Amino acid sequence: MATVGEQLVQVLRQAGVARVYGVVGDSLNPFVDAIRRTEGLEWIHVRNEEAGAFAAAAEAQLTGRLAVCAGSCGPGNTHLIQGLYDAHRDGVPVLAIASHIPTEQIGTSFFQETHPERLFVECSHYCELVSQASQMPRLARIAIQHALGRGGVSVLVVPGDVLYRAAERPTGDGAPVSVKGTVVPADDQVRQLAERLNSARTVTLFCGAGVRGAHDDVMALAGKLQSPIGHSLRGKEWIQYDNPYEVGMSGLLGYGACYDATHQADLLLLLGTDFPYDSFLPHRHTVQIDHDASRLGRRTPLDLAVHGDVGATLRAVLPLVKQKSDRSFLDDMLRQHARALEGVVDAYTRDIGSHVPIHPEYAASILDELAADDAVFTVDTGMCNVWAARYITPNGRRRVIGSFLHGTMANALPHAIGAQLAYPGRQVISMSGDGGLGMLLGELLTVALHRLPVKIVTFNNSSLGMVKLEMLVSGLPDFETDHASVDYAAIAKAAGIHAVRIEHPKDIRAGLEDALNHPGPALVDLVTDPNALSIPPHITGTQMAGFALAATKVVLSGGVGKMLEMARSNLRNIPGAALLR
Ligand SMILES: Cc1ncc(C[n+]2csc(CCOP(=O)(O)OP(=O)(O)O)c2C)c(N)n1
DSSP: BBHHHHHHHHHHTTTOEEEEEOOOOGHHHHHHHHTTTTTOOEEESSSSSHHHHHHHHHHHHHSOOOOOEEEOOHHHTTTTHHHHHHHHTTTOOEEEEEEOOOOGGGTTTTTOOOOOOOOOOOOGGEEEEOOGGGGHHHHHHHHHOOOOOOOOIEEEEEEEEHSSOOOOOOOOOOOOOSSSOOOOOHHHHHHHHHHHHHHHHEEEEEEEEEGGGGHHHHHHHHHHOOOOEEEHHHHHHHHTTTTTEEEEETTOEEEEEEHHHHHHSSSSEEEEEOOOOGGGSSOOEEEESSSSSSGGTSSOOOOOOOOOHHHHHHHHHHGSSSOOOOOHHHHHHHHHHHHHHHHHHTTTTTTTTTSSSBBBBHHHHHHHHHTTTEEEEEEESSHHHHHHHHHOOOOSSOOEEEEETOOTOEEEEEEEEHHHHHTTTSOOOEEEEHHHOOOOOHHHHHHTTTOOEEEEEEEEEEHHHHHHHHHHHTOOOOOBBOOOOOOOHHHHHTTOOEEEEOOOGGHHHHHHHHHHHHHSSSEEEEBBSSSSSSSOSSSSHHHHHHHHHHHHHHHOOOTTHHHHHHHHHHTTSSSTOOOOO
């Protein structure tokens, strides 16, 4: 007769799980031992369970399939939380096995006692305690189905003694439903949507991550409506490429004419976006389409809320939408977009080829050029978000993932670990801040241990740069943001990872090429400008406030990478228009 731990492993195999990330220990041992004896299921030892949860999150994000992590009772559990929040906010299917103290000790303030079924409630759809052998395999299947079906985290809390017990129920067969149905909008909603689109003179489309898989449908709609298309950071990778209607990104890191296009149109159509910064929205004449009805209207009042998948809704409404002939609004916005990019392209990129310390933007633009067409970029929270948003060019095959909703530091390296294990043959690049890398530095050892050919590009500015900028914007002197220089290349080498430290811009290209071509793990330690721009050393508070605002504008609106080329080429679509020089 199988044990409960073995049953759990069998159910994971039936669900197609290939690996479990975690750190072994006491209450988890019977589960790990069952993995040891199971073909096709691997235990991936990480150095911190937090990284295991991030790795599972990345795997689930990229594949859409269930990914699993595990933590032993007490501290092993609590370490998981950060990565689970990240996965849950992103709505990706992750199952966490949280092993627990012996059943008879629960409630006695036993060694390492926590209450995992309370602890994980906020970062999961489903979090239940398995206290009897007879609850298996049913609860495992329910947990998996919640993660896949609702999109997010499930946590199964199992005391070690229960994992050891003999199973009382047969495991049986049963694969979870992993392909979700399509949310098709009601006919009446489609009709109302068509009426709104037809009666508005000008319409702007604003796209979030929900436009994934609907590129052609969005282009078809924009073509009929002569609409500019803007996007959020999460929408960028799905909609910016091959897009003759592109007018840029909204939000604090935004660029181009997106803000104006969304504010000046007679109607704003939000497509699959839960863009949280409502101060960037016009709060009028807005229609929203989303497959999750609970998101409708939560950022802005709506004239019409449509419940449906973006693709299915657009395919339903397109035959009812009349072709608009006036493209003057679109053309104005395309021109304005190109001008906006043209105006800032130089702002922070002067002398970049010779400037020491290295301008991070220069390095990011070379990375974009050299990276594979189907590379996966994992991006640390901090200034790396800015560099990725501006310089990494999406093409429909590349992926760019980060902690874009939970916004935690240190996500990039563990995300890269999960990405590389899910796609062993694909180029995976971690764009790491030195603060982020330092926070989960032990994961370099995970990369080395499993010989994962991850490329870690560290933007090493010896500073918590994003926070430094935030302080400046608030008129505060920067405090406790800068720290002594660390040679991450030396640390990586000591861990057995091929590494190079680059201090001069002339060495960037060769250094990156070398790392990207290296067959195993590689780290490029780019010593970048600690002041995203140079800040005078002694200035007063008021001067600081004024200077900081101006400075922030330069950093956050400067630098546009290949987007200027795209914007210029889109101008060629304007009939009879003179190109911007
Ligand atoms: C776990 C966590 N702690 C603190 C923060 C606040 N925070 C956001 S960005 C950042 C600095 C990141 O520094 P670094 O990784 O060096 O990147 P840089 O911005 O310098 O490029 C901090 C402290 C956070 N988002 N997450």
